Amino acid sequence: MRRLLSHRHAPALLFAAALTLPFVARAIEFSFLTRVGGVVGLMMLLSLGLNMTLGYVGLFDLGFIAFYAVGAYGTAILMRAHVPAPLAAALAVAAALAMRALLGVTILRLRGDYLAVVTMGFGEIARLTLNNLDAWTNGPKGLQVRPWRPLAFLGAIPGLEFVRKESNVQFYFLIAAAVYLAAEASRRLENSRVGRAWVAIREDETAAQLSGIPVARYKLLAFTLSAAFAGLAGSLFALWDQFVTPESFVFWESTLLVAIVVLGGMGSISGVLLGALLLGGIPLLMEATLSPRLIDYRYLFFGLILVLMTLFRPQGLLPSARREAELSS
Amino acid sequence: MSAPLLSVEDLSQHFGGLKAVEGVTLSVSRGEIVSVIGPNGAGKTTFFNVLTGVYPGTRGRVSFDGEPIRGLAPHEIVARGVSRTFQNIRLFADMSAAENVMVGRHARTRQLLLGPLLRTKAFLEEEKAVEARAVELLDFVGLRSLGNERARNLPYGAQRRLEIARALAAEPKLLILDEPTAGMNPVESAELVSLVRRVRERGVTVLLIEHQMRVVLDVSDRVAVFDYGVKIAEGAPRAVMADPRVIEAYLGREGA
Numbered sequence: 001m002r003r004l005l006s007h008r009h010a011p012a013l014l015f016a017a018a019l020t021l022p023f024v025a026r027a028i029e030f031s032f033l034t035r036v037g038g039v040v041g042l043m044m045l046l047s048l049g050l051n052m053t054l055g056y057v058g059l060f061d062l063g064f065i066a067f068y069a070v071g072a073y074g075t076a077i078l079m080r081a082h083v084p085a086p087l088a089a090a091l092a093v094a095a096a097l098a099m100r101a102l103l104g105v106t107i108l109r110l111r112g113d114y115l116a117v118v119t120m121g122f123g124e125i126a127r128l129t130l131n132n133l134d135a136w137t138n139g140p141k142g143l144q145v146r147p148w149r150p151l152a153f154l155g156a157i158p159g160l161e162f163v164r165k166e167s168n169v170q171f172y173f174l175i176a177a178a179v180y181l182a183a184e185a186s187r188r189l190e191n192s193r194v195g196r197a198w199v200a201i202r203e204d205e206t207a208a209q210l211s212g213i214p215v216a217r218y219k220l221l222a223f224t225l226s227a228a229f230a231g232l233a234g235s236l237f238a239l240w241d242q243f244v245t246p247e248s249f250v251f252w253e254s255t256l257l258v259a260i261v262v263l264g265g266m267g268s269i270s271g272v273l274l275g276a277l278l279l280g281g282i283p284l285l286m287e288a289t290l291s292p293r294l295i296d297y298r299y300l301f302f303g304l305i306l307v308l309m310t311l312f313r314p315q316g317l318l319p320s321a322r323r324e325a326e327l328s329s
Numbered sequence: 330m331s332a333p334l335l336s337v338e339d340l341s342q343h344f345g346g347l348k349a350v351e352g353v354t355l356s357v358s359r360g361e362i363v364s365v366i367g368p369n370g371a372g373k374t375t376f377f378n379v380l381t382g383v384y385p386g387t388r389g390r391v392s393f394d395g396e397p398i399r400g401l402a403p404h405e406i407v408a409r410g411v412s413r414t415f416q417n418i419r420l421f422a423d424m425s426a427a428e429n430v431m432v433g434r435h436a437r438t439r440q441l442l443l444g445p446l447l448r449t450k451a452f453l454e455e456e457k458a459v460e461a462r463a464v465e466l467l468d469f470v471g472l473r474s475l476g477n478e479r480a481r482n483l484p485y486g487a488q489r490r491l492e493i494a495r496a497l498a499a500e501p502k503l504l505i506l507d508e509p510t511a512g513m514n515p516v517e518s519a520e521l522v523s524l525v526r527r528v529r530e531r532g533v534t535v536l537l538i539e540h541q542m543r544v545v546l547d548v549s550d551r552v553a554v555f556d557y558g559v560k561i562a563e564g565a566p567r568a569v570m571a572d573p574r575v576i577e578a579y580l581g582r583e584g585a
């Protein structure tokens with residue numbers, strides 16, 4: 001497994017394989033699978049974002065979902081103001097980045113548990129604000145977003161005619177591309193001066209500082225950048241579902257993201273993607289196939305998995321591999 | 330040329346009522362190896378912590394290479410050419426040995442986000458140079474073959490040497506070592522003495538805290554003795570060790 005995943009072409013091959021999902025779903029007449037795939041993809045984007053702060057730098061963030069909300073609501077509000085969808089998405093991502101930077105400047109002096117508590121509070125405040133800021137967000141009733149079909153042109157290709165009408169398929173492709181780019185961007189940063197500085201801070205903040213790293217600045221950088229992935233995920237979510245409500249941005253979602261990063265392996269891109277696939281995908285498939293009574297047990301199921309993981313495999317399912325240096329010459 | 334590389338004047342660091350460092354004056358010339366010795370709790374590590382920006386200092390002046398540095402942030406002091414190791418080893422445990430050294434290169438490199446994201450030529454060249462420098466330094470401290478091991482898996486003596494390689498990666502003019510032989514056997518200590526000499530041959534000045542008298546005698550050009558936060562003696566190694574005040578500081582404490 002390890003060898004396969006660290007192979008140079010593995011990411012491209014996995015991406016190509018993922019692109020076949022809508023065709024498989026069509027062939028087995030289970031089109032819900034494509035929708036599950038899209039939702040898992042959004043989870044992957046969010047988890048890659050959280051991985052940047054929690055995974056690389058070790059900053060505990062229990063309110064990450066708030067920036068998913070900023071992306072979603074930002075896009076929804078702009079779409080209602082007749083801004084073209086791609087521009088709305090870009091502006092929403094910028095808003096998520098800006099708010100995240102502002103929050104970071106204020107709270108990043110806090111450490112460990114304190115940071116976790118404050119980010120959790122921020123997440124809840126964000127949700128309550130969406131609930132109560134009726135003039136902008138229409139409160140708990142939510143906002144409708146006008147339809148946008150990003151890849152309708154694919155319908156012109158012989159064999160892909162069905163894509164023209166199916167927004168699930170179009171968004172699935174779009175989300176898959178976003179996940180691929182986000183994973184690639186993470187990988188490039190990880191193996192660079194910035195990524196090394198982040199991991200060094202996680203490993204020993206004092207030693208990092210005394211090795212020449214301006215720790216506060218690098219924490220803020222990771223904290224801020226992570227919101228780009230969350231904002232993009234939120235934006236895609238709003239455009240896809242054409243509807244946003246505060247319901248979607250509850251504390252449980254933030255917790256789930258932390259669980260994904262911890263389960264997969266802190267700072268491990270492949271681990272985090274696998275974690276999102278398992279913790280994001282399995283419950284949805286359970287929902288579709290099992291009785292609702294069993295679904296109620298899923299929290300218990302997650303709790304159990306996390307306890308077992310911390311006991312027996314604290315480094316995660318696919319712990320991050322370190323880059324090998326060229327030692328002979 | 331005769332201006333000292335490091336010059337400390339009347340430096341103090343108090344913690345509430347505790348005078349951990351009190352009125353210390355010390356200068357270190359280019360190319361020297363100077364040892365700081367003294368009983369446990371004498372304030373040696375605290376002194377180093379003020380020099381490297383961990384604590385701000387309560388009073389006094391520290392100038393390095395002709396410029397005041399007291400109160401600067403640690404990363405700014407590293408950028409000016411002071412690097413250090415720690416009494417209790419502080420490596421990036423989950424990173425490889427080579428990566429630890431590459432992190433040490435931070436202050437001497439530039440690439441931020443766009444370079445790695447677009448994999449620009451400048452980025453690729455810098456990465457290559459960083460890696461080459463890491464390999465060279467691993468070689469220098471005798472750890473080349475262990476470069477891809479995670480730091481946490483290295484033997485104890487190797488971890489101490491890796492810390493030195495990481496510190497050297499920042500191209501310091503002054504290398505500060507806090508008890509580099511702590512926990513080492515006599516053979517490893519002797520190797521460390523020769524490593525410190527080779528560091529000096531690279532043109533790096535060395536200031537170290539040392540408890541093993543054998544090492545102090547072997548390696549130092551000059552010795553400063555601390556007791557209760559105060560510098561009680563300074564001079565050539567053998568002369569200092571024969572100084573009655575120094576003997577009393579050690580024996581007095583041991584007798585207590």
Ligand SMILES: Nc1ncnc2c1ncn2[C@@H]1O[C@H](COP(=O)(O)OP(=O)(O)OP(=O)(O)O)[C@@H](O)[C@H]1O
Pocket residue numbers: 344347349367368369370371372373374375376416
């Ligand atoms: N951050 C701090 N806050 C309060 N007191 C401190 C702090 N750091 C050090 N001290 C105190 O300052 C005194 C000097 O400690 P320091 O660690 O500098 O001694 P040392 O000479 O390095 O001793 P050793 O040989 O045991 O390493 C001790 O009494 C110590 O408890």
Ligand SMILES: [Mg+2]
Pocket residue numbers: 373374375416
């Ligand atoms: Mg000490």
